[in-house]
Amino acid sequence: MAAKSKFYGEGLTFDDVLLAPAYSEVLPREVNISTQLTKDIKLNLPLLSAAMDTVTEMELAIALAREGGIGMLHKNMTIQQQAEQVRRVKRSESGLILDPITLAPDATVGEALKLMKDNKIGGIPIVEAGHKLAGILTNRDLRFEKNLKRKVSEVMTSSNLVTAPHGTNLVKAEKILQQHKIEKLPVVDKDGKLIGLITFRDILQFRSHPNAGKDGFGRLLAGAAVGITADVLERVDALMNAGVDVITMDSAHGHSKGVIDCVKLVKKNFPKLQVIAGNVATAAGAKALATAGADAVKVGVGPGSICTTRVVTGAGAPQLTAIMEASQALKKMGIPV
Incomplete structure (x- = not known):
């Protein structure tokens, strides 16, 4: 292999580019910022919160969903606790509460x-x-x-x-x-x-909240993170029973056998569940997860302002280039990034 082929090549991140202003007849209030989170889930506000225990629990998930985004409940809790968090988000408001809390007549x-x-x-x-x-x-x-x-x-x-x-x-x-x-x-x-x-x-x-993100029953959208662990099916089953709309499989290196096999396993057992998988930074990684069954691919290895992955491991890719390559690779498959 030639030495040159071992290098990534030129890449761009967001600070490297600007959008050239162009003529427009669109007023600010007419702008439509809705986007597809997955093949089956549309967000009126293109905002998804990080599945971190210092960021997303049910309070933020409810607030985000009411504005049109979605919160990803972190996984650093027991299966029962995470399922209850999903349940609380789904119960917070609803067109029709399908499973209201009830009591028997002899309760006190x-x-x-x-x-x-x-x-x-x-x-x-x-x-x-x-x-x-x-x-x-x-x-x-x-x-x-x-x-x-x-x-x-x-x-x-x-x-x-x-x-x-x-x-x-x-x-x-x-x-x-x-x-x-x-x-x-x-x-x-x-x-x-x-x-x-x-x-x-x-x-x-x-x-x-006319722009709130809701499911087919009028309940707020709720997402949750799962790990690549031995009890992943048990956790996903509990989340499904609680009404979760989408799960995200979080891994620092999504282009790996463990993540790919986990996506296949979950989609085999829960074929209707929407699954976001990642993180990847190349077209090959995005294709691998999409082929495994992911309904959306999470792109970015160490792009955050406080993330140290690239510095510590020496791995990653400039974020704008990574998004462009993944998006082009998945365009024909209809998989969002």
């Missing part, structure tokens, strides 16, 4: 108050056997209740209970909520079984 007032406090909610549907709706318990029902051992069936609202049929949209739901001056609207099927819950708070959030 104390249990209800603790559940409301822990999950920061103001109402709980009460269901009987078979998930049949028996009533609803709200802060208003509990405001003056002193006996914590009293059963919720004795204080819940059960008579003249206002419900909505399956298929009710937010516009119709808002009219029902306003007509009856209530804030929680249980959605039931023809047999009276609870299938969801619509809240006035979610309707207000929808108005306040």
Whole structure:
């Protein structure tokens, strides 16, 4: 091999280039900055947070999703803790809450108050056997209740209970909520079984954050990181059950057998799950991950202002050139970078 072929060649990073101004008839308010995160997920705001334990937990993930971006929950916690973080993001607001927190009629007032406090909610549907709706318990029902051992069936609202049929949209739901001056609207099927819950708070959030990134059920988008570890399938399964929309496989060197095999394993077991894999800095690395099944490829080895990877290891590539090469390599495959 010639000595020259061993060198990367000329590369550019962002500080090396400027965009030449050109004639435009587009006004700033008309600019569309939406982008494809993966083949199936679109972001209204092209902003994704780092999956670091000093950066992204549920608070930031909720805030980002409300603005149109997405947060990647870090993996430096137990499987159960990370799944619960995803669950909290998905529950924070929803067009229709498909799995609302419920209680049985024989639960106590104390249990209800603790559940409301822990999950920061103001109402709980009460269901009987078979998930049949028996009533609803709200802060208003509990405001003056002193006996914590009293059963919720004795204080819940059960008579003249206002419900909505399956298929009710937010516009119709808002009219029902306003007509009856209530804030929680249980959605039931023809047999009276609870299938969801619509809240006035979610309707207000929808108005306040029109660009929010949401899934097909009106819930905020949530992402999570997983490692190249022996328990990766267990973690991914828990995240899927919690409602995660996309996972990212974080590795300092994504163009490696371990990462490629992990992508294949996860996609084989969870074919519908969107997977972001990385990090790579070459066209060959991007192609390898895309061929393995990645729905998006994360490009960049040590490009961050505080990252020391390039200095410590002597490995990497100028970021702008790395992005251009990866993007061109994956263009025909339709895989975003």
